[in-house]
Amino acid sequence: MSILVLADLHEGQLASATAHVVAAAQAIGGEIDILVAGEGVQAAADAAAKLDGVNKVRVADNAVYAHQLAEPMGALLVELADGYTHVLASASTTGKNVLPRLAALKDVSQLSDVLGVESADTFLRPIYAGNAIATVKSDDTLKVITVRTTGFDAVGTSGSATIEAVDFVADNSQSRFVKEELAQSDRPELGGAKVVISGGRGMGNGENFKLLDGIADKLGAAIGASRAAVDAGFVPNDMQVGQTGKIVAPDLYIAVGISGAIQHLAGMKDSKVIVAINKDDEAPIFQVADYGLVGDLFEILPELESKL
């Protein structure tokens, strides 16, 4: 078994998701290489080399890989995939964008959002918004897999893998990066936060999301939102937790003014402890909440902030 892990980058640095994907690779077993592709990614490569269990870091540092556009990234992965039995990436928007291209070009299926490894060819993955878990066996010669990072604990950082450059330069005349608008935040990354506090339609408007700030600061929490809150324009879409947004599994998840639709639960029901604050005591969110508090969030939130 030899496994290639595509590293996740966040603003040029190694993203925390990569350490979880390496853990999934360890569960499969075998030699693990990491591919760091982008422009100006030496620091990310150095960080990847420190991850436990990694044999070798392969670095494709070239302008053509900047922003990890699907077309050149797909070509790069096809070039490198021979000799590996598995190619893994996190189920981030980059992993989801790029890996199916590799799979199709290699004429193999892809397994999405794998949250458990039974053996080198048998995996667990959620279907129907996480309302069922499928066990699937792949007889493809190359297994192409995206990993749900919340399913695997991150590996440590005491490794010292070797780093080598990849010479292959894909050419790309089809796609061009135009611009990026990233939401700025000092808070922890939603996917990796220990505590998440999310607001829903019950917040009323975007201004009221400020009521979550003080609590988030005191708890070191990331702030999320339901699809209803995003669709209503209260907050940007990258804060969305759910089947079509981010999947989180923090130690503590606080749902404020969120009814608990199937699509939202798909994104947070693996949290260790769930707290629901809602004025409707019939809201479905109370069926999954460990602690529920029925009441007006506009009274509860300031009180909670002052007492923490």
Add this chain to the structure above:
Amino acid sequence: MKILVAVKRVIDYNVKIRVKADHSDVDLTNVKMAMNPFCEIAVEEAVRLKEKGTATEVVAVTVGPKAAQEQLRTALALGADRAIHIETDERAESLAVAKLLAKVVEEEQPGLVILGKQAIDTDNNQTGQMLAALTNLPQGTFASEVEISGDGSDKKLNVTREIDGGLQTVALTLPAIVTTDLRLNEPRYAKLPDIMKAKKKPLDVKTPADYGVEVASKVTLLKVESPAERKGGIKVASVDELIDKLKNEAKVL
């Protein structure tokens, strides 16, 4: 420019699914089915491009059992001009669907192909990307905005994509493959006269064999189970009690 839209028949998104007693799959007997929500958005976007004069013809295509023709009729009622049904009762995985769609692309030569970013049953999020790879076309996935600029050989497709952390805009050469995110548009409802008219629109029925594509996949579904149930918790009466429970019982503060 011709636009090809791929749609999928799935369980209605409001239905609470049941796993079969023998754990072979999810039980779909007597369950309400509908067009996948992301596919509705794809149809809507294609129809809007036609209304703007950008598209000349919208062709809807699906891969699935006979009953999937209902979803094609829905697409026709929403404004598609004609439909292609590739009929199979086999469980068609993303790769097989992408291979079939690639054949349709070769035959129809559309200027743009629009798909949903994922189907809400398998949650794969693969078909559009695989189709782009197989047709050697660029891809704009998770689109929340599409805009066609320039003309002639300078024609470009600007796609704003929803990525982790925010938005990204890419410019693609045409033809291209686009997959839709939820915020791309608000799909319209089909009106009764349009539903009646849709019954007369052309619908071609084909089989995977017509395209020389093998639907069987090397991935086997061994088992489907319900996820671990969360135990219903307790309701607390006050903020003080909540903080106390989180500190002393759950120990998460």
